[in-house]
Amino acid sequence: xxxxxxxxxxxxxxxxxxxxxxxxxxxxxxxxxxxxxxxxxxxxxxxxxxxxxxxxxxxxxxxxxxxxxxxxxxxxxxxxxxxxxxxxxxxxxxxxxxxxxxxxxxxxxxxxxxxxxxxxxxxxxxxxxxxxxxxxxxxxxxxxxxxxxxxxxxxxxxxxxxxxxxxxxxxxxxxxxxxxxxxxxxxxxxxxxxxxxxxxxxxxxxxxxxxxxxxxxxxxxxxxxxxxxxxxxxxxxxxxxxxxxxxxxxxxxxxxxxxxxxxxxxxxxxxxxxxxxxxxxxxxxxxxxxxxxxxxxxxxxxxxxxxxxxxxxxxxxxxxxxxxxxxxxxxxxxxxxxxxxxxxxxxxxxxxxxxxxxxxxxxxxxxxxxxxxxxxxxxxxxxxxxxxxxxxxxxxxxxxxxxxxxxxxxxxxxxxxxxxxxxxxxxxxxxxxxxxxxxxxxxxxxxxxxxxxxxxxxxxxxxxxxxxxxxxxxxxxxxxxxxxxxxxxxxx
Amino acid sequence: xxxxxxxxxxxxxxxxxxxxxxxxxxxxxxxxxxxxxxxxxxxxxxxxxxxxxxxxxxxxxxxxxxxxxxxxxxxxxxxxxxxxxxxxxxxxxxxxxxxxxxxxxxxxxxxxxxxxxxxxxxxxxxxxxxxxxxxxxxxxxxxxxxxxxxxxxxxxxxxxxxxxxxxxxxxxxxxxxxxxxxxxxxxxxxxxxxxxxxxxxxxxxxxxxxxxxxxxxxxxxxxxxxxxxxxxxxxxxxxxxxxxxxxxxxxxxxxxxxxxxxxxxxxxxxxxxxxxxxxxxxxxxxxxxxxxxxxxxxxxxxxxxxxxxxxxxxxxxxxxxxxxxxxxxxxxxxxxxxxxxxxxxxxxxxxxxxxxxxxxxxxxxxxxxxxxxxxxxxxxxxxxxxxxxxxxxxxxxxxxxxxxxxxxxxxxxxxxxxxxxxxxxxxxxxxxxxxxxxxxxxxxxxxxxxxxxxxxxxx
Numbered sequence: 001x002x003x004x005x006x007x008x009x010x011x012x013x014x015x016x017x018x019x020x021x022x023x024x025x026x027x028x029x030x031x032x033x034x035x036x037x038x039x040x041x042x043x044x045x046x047x048x049x050x051x052x053x054x055x056x057x058x059x060x061x062x063x064x065x066x067x068x069x070x071x072x073x074x075x076x077x078x079x080x081x082x083x084x085x086x087x088x089x090x091x092x093x094x095x096x097x098x099x100x101x102x103x104x105x106x107x108x109x110x111x112x113x114x115x116x117x118x119x120x121x122x123x124x125x126x127x128x129x130x131x132x133x134x135x136x137x138x139x140x141x142x143x144x145x146x147x148x149x150x151x152x153x154x155x156x157x158x159x160x161x162x163x164x165x166x167x168x169x170x171x172x173x174x175x176x177x178x179x180x181x182x183x184x185x186x187x188x189x190x191x192x193x194x195x196x197x198x199x200x201x202x203x204x205x206x207x208x209x210x211x212x213x214x215x216x217x218x219x220x221x222x223x224x225x226x227x228x229x230x231x232x233x234x235x236x237x238x239x240x241x242x243x244x245x246x247x248x249x250x251x252x253x254x255x256x257x258x259x260x261x262x263x264x265x266x267x268x269x270x271x272x273x274x275x276x277x278x279x280x281x282x283x284x285x286x287x288x289x290x291x292x293x294x295x296x297x298x299x300x301x302x303x304x305x306x307x308x309x310x311x312x313x314x315x316x317x318x319x320x321x322x323x324x325x326x327x328x329x330x331x332x333x334x335x336x337x338x339x340x341x342x343x344x345x346x347x348x349x350x351x352x353x354x355x356x357x358x359x360x361x362x363x364x365x366x367x368x369x370x371x372x373x374x375x376x377x378x379x380x381x382x383x384x385x386x387x388x389x390x391x392x393x394x395x396x397x398x399x400x401x402x403x404x405x406x407x408x409x410x411x412x413x414x415x416x417x418x419x420x421x422x423x424x425x426x427x428x429x430x431x432x433x434x435x436x437x438x439x440x441x442x443x444x445x446x447x448x449x450x451x452x453x454x455x456x457x458x459x460x461x462x463x464x465x466x467x468x469x470x471x472x473x474x475x476x477x478x479x480x481x482x483x484x485x486x487x488x489x490x491x492x
Numbered sequence: 493x494x495x496x497x498x499x500x501x502x503x504x505x506x507x508x509x510x511x512x513x514x515x516x517x518x519x520x521x522x523x524x525x526x527x528x529x530x531x532x533x534x535x536x537x538x539x540x541x542x543x544x545x546x547x548x549x550x551x552x553x554x555x556x557x558x559x560x561x562x563x564x565x566x567x568x569x570x571x572x573x574x575x576x577x578x579x580x581x582x583x584x585x586x587x588x589x590x591x592x593x594x595x596x597x598x599x600x601x602x603x604x605x606x607x608x609x610x611x612x613x614x615x616x617x618x619x620x621x622x623x624x625x626x627x628x629x630x631x632x633x634x635x636x637x638x639x640x641x642x643x644x645x646x647x648x649x650x651x652x653x654x655x656x657x658x659x660x661x662x663x664x665x666x667x668x669x670x671x672x673x674x675x676x677x678x679x680x681x682x683x684x685x686x687x688x689x690x691x692x693x694x695x696x697x698x699x700x701x702x703x704x705x706x707x708x709x710x711x712x713x714x715x716x717x718x719x720x721x722x723x724x725x726x727x728x729x730x731x732x733x734x735x736x737x738x739x740x741x742x743x744x745x746x747x748x749x750x751x752x753x754x755x756x757x758x759x760x761x762x763x764x765x766x767x768x769x770x771x772x773x774x775x776x777x778x779x780x781x782x783x784x785x786x787x788x789x790x791x792x793x794x795x796x797x798x799x800x801x802x803x804x805x806x807x808x809x810x811x812x813x814x815x816x817x818x819x820x821x822x823x824x825x826x827x828x829x830x831x832x833x834x835x836x837x838x839x840x841x842x843x844x845x846x847x848x849x850x851x852x853x854x855x856x857x858x859x860x861x862x863x864x865x866x867x868x869x870x871x872x873x874x875x876x877x878x879x880x881x882x883x884x885x886x887x888x889x890x891x892x893x894x895x896x897x898x899x900x901x902x903x904x905x906x907x908x909x910x911x912x913x914x915x916x917x918x919x920x921x922x923x924x925x926x927x928x929x930x931x932x933x934x935x936x937x938x939x940x941x942x943x944x945x946x947x948x949x950x951x
Contacts, residue, residue, distance in 0.1 A: 201840075201841055204837055204840065204841060205838075205841050207837065208834045208837045208838045208841075211833075211834050211837075212829065212831065212834055215829045215830060215831075215834075216824065216826070216829050219827075219828040219829055220828075221824060221825045221826065221827065221828065221829060222824065226824075418842075420707065420864060422842060422844050422845070423707070423862055423863050423864045424706060424707075424820070424863070424864060425845075425848075426844075426846070426848075426859075426861035426862060426863050427706060427818070427820075427856075427861075427863035427864060427867060427869060427870060428819055428820055428823055428848065428849065428853060428856050428870050429706050429818060429819065429820040429823070429863075429864070429867075429870075430820050430823065431820065431822065431823045431824055432826075432838070432845075433824075435838075435842060435845070436838065436841075436842075439841045439842055
């Protein structure tokens with residue numbers, strides 16, 4: 001029987017279990033491993049470990065992700081929802097309330113359980129058989145250990161520990177991604193809501209123009225053509241507004257989902273506007289170096305690579321002695337005749353498959369390929385991280401410059417145009433429709449300015465994530481790739 | 493500006509040109525003008541005597557007598573002309589102003605005119621209407637080489653016939669005239685002329701048109717028809733001085749048209765006769781009384797009448813849009829459009845929004861709302877009874893019994909004798925005229941269709 005399967009089929013392990021006299025002999029094999037193999041589940045489900053990885057990250061808004069929402073955290077959610085929700089509050093709510101966090105912690109717990117399991121001694125197997133032949137009764141009791149399990153226990157424990165480290169990094173990435181997604185959703189929701197206000201103004205301007213056009217036609221000052229043109233502008237403005245309103249609903253719902261909100265809580269209010277732009281660009285130095293040092297996906301890939309490297313050693317060791325079992329046998333035969341004689345045989349039983357056909361080359365080759373694959377992934381993630389850091393930094397700078405240009409140049413110029421148009425209207429040099437047209441145009445420019453501001457805050461989140469967390473867009477793909485990459489537990 | 497100030501100003505200008513004195517040693521020093529006020533008549537200090545003219549918001553160029561030749565010096569240069577208080581336009585002109593100074597000579601005078609070109613491009617001067625040697629006609633490329641920037645040319649001829657003339661460039665003509673380059677020329681008769689009567693007041697001005705984008709200061713030189721500034725001597729109402737005369741004076745008004753359209757010049761309260769054209773004095777048998785005379789493009793007319801009705805009489809171009817400031821030609825008629833309910837909506841977006849034009853455009857004359865910088869209101873000016881609602885080619889002929897001979901000062905508003913002003917009928921209550929516009933919604937049985945010919949009818 002495959003020792004790994006057997007280990008897994010066994011009940012919950014306990015390393016300090018005493019198994020009587022026979023065990024003492026078996027303990028000779030594993031005695032040295034007891035300390036190494038002794039492990040227990042982390043009591044907080046890894047919250048502290050994850051927090052240690054992401055706690056200082058600016059995306060986290062100084063808050064702790066919560067494994068399971070409790071009464072206190074729910075109260076804090078309600079308190080945060082009572083006020084207009086800023087980005088930091090949104091992140092705080094998501095980190096204690098989002099199902100995604102709970103999902104991430106549950107995944108981490110599974111990994112933790114695997115780790116503990118791997119570090120446990122395999123359960124001894126006790127076989128007992130009673131054979132009857134005429135009057136002869138034979139009791140065979142055998143307490144057997146999966147020796148290979150004992151032999152590979154250090155590897156198993158180390159490897160599972162490494163996998164768990166990687167899992168922690170992944171959980172941390174999930175938490176960071178949630179924080180980033182929440183920020184981005186918040187930015188989108190606020191800007192969409194802001195857009196609606198201005199597009200509503202634009203529509204109001206078109207409405208005033210259309211209404212006046214209608215009255216112009218009514219008293220005979222305008223033709224159907226002129227009136228219809230103004231109505232067309234209104235119809236167009238109304239369509240734009242409808243689209244913007246739908247965007248506002250959709251982006252808000254996206255935020256609501258990330259916050260894990262339902263019921264009456266969905267009535268939260270958002271601020272009227274996005275936060276102002278920072279005064280200057282941050283001094284970051286070499287962003288590539290930062291990303292390669294701090295990014296969790298880089299660290300995660302490296303940790304997994306180490307684990308794979310260790311698993312390679314494991315495979316080498318087990319390629320020959322794949323399913324060696326060693327058992328202590330004590331057979332007692334009862335003759336059941338007059339002298340009530342019985343005889344007891346003692347000894348070892350060693351069950352060793354002869355490697356006639358499987359010398360383990362395939363297994364070794366596979367493991368090496370897996371290692372190469374894992375190493376390639378490290379390089380890949382490294383290239384990705386450096387490139388994304390450059391791209392995100394450039395994106396940050398561009399969007400910052402663009403948003404500033406809107407704030408400092410385009411909008412003031414637009415305002416000036418409007419003022420000049422009012423002066424022209426005052427001088428009867430321009431019509432009220434030209435005035436309204438400028439007003440409408442300026443609302444669209446304001447809207448473009450809001451979008452530039454929104455893009456800046458999105459780029460800002462992307463930059464934080466690209467430098468310290470994970471791929472701003474590629475985390476999901478990465479997760480899928482690494483899941484398939486983890487060497488399966490010996491089942492080959 | 494009085495005479496003393498005028499020459500003081502001229503002296504300052506001369507000092508300012510010291511640097512070029514050496515090169516100009518042989519030339520008469522150019523006299524510059526910095527004021528837009530109507531200069532008093534320049535009595536001839538030498539040469540044959542004559543009765544000088546008064547150039548509306550302009551001046552007469554002093555000359556130097558050199559061995560019996562009257563020498564003038566014109567400097568073609570960029571100038572900033574104040575067309576009305578607060579409205580300054582970047583123009584090209586002569587000797588500090590647009591139009592240039594009036595040149596006054598006497599029939600038979602030998603005249604030498606130096607022309608210095610301080611413009612960025614070449615120019616010439618054409619002496620519009622004069623009998624002169626062909627090579628003195630000033631047509632660039634045809635009768636003379638152009639005067640390059642920085643160079644001085646000299647024209648010399650004898651003023652052979654008395655009359656009213658103009659001068660203007662004949663080089664890049666459209667642009668240079670659109671920029672304001674023009675001037676008046678009077679040749680006085682050397683002795684009493686049977687068709688030229690002596691007058692007590694002799695005014696002259698040129699009609700000019702410009703296209704200045706509201707809020708800007710430089711004319712658009714490529715405008716052909718859609719001008720928005722209509723001027724007498726590059727001034728617009730209320731910046732145009734009034735023609736102030738003594739009751740009983742014989743008054744002559746000389747008008748030259750250097751715009752691209754005709755102008756029916758109309759004088760209130762008097763009938764006049766056209767006593768002279770570009771071609772000279774009109775035979776008495778060809779004169780008839782009228783109150784408006786159309787001055788066609790490139791023409792000059794001189795109107796004469798006895799100012800025997802006291803009062804402030806309007807004198808203007810009768811094209812109504814020429815007595816207006818700039819207006820939006822695309823602004824639709826708003827008359828009869830009630831903006832109730834819409835106003836509040838617009839004010840929410842444009843807080844300064846005011847309803848205008850729903851009753852007509854007279855609002856414009858009364859409301860003092862901010863308009864673009866350096867822009868004349870469409871209608872402006874105030875009289876003793878309220879808003880004048882005018883602009884452009886509009887001024888007043890002020891006839892007073894107590895205006896002293898030779899005094900051109902503005903006597904102020906006319907004091908009407910009691911009972912001679914139109915007044916409200918007390919107690920009468922007449923309902924306002926109903927507006928009788930057909931509703932376009934049910935106008936299907938309105939058969940009358942007026943088809944207007946299309947084409948350029950801008951003026």
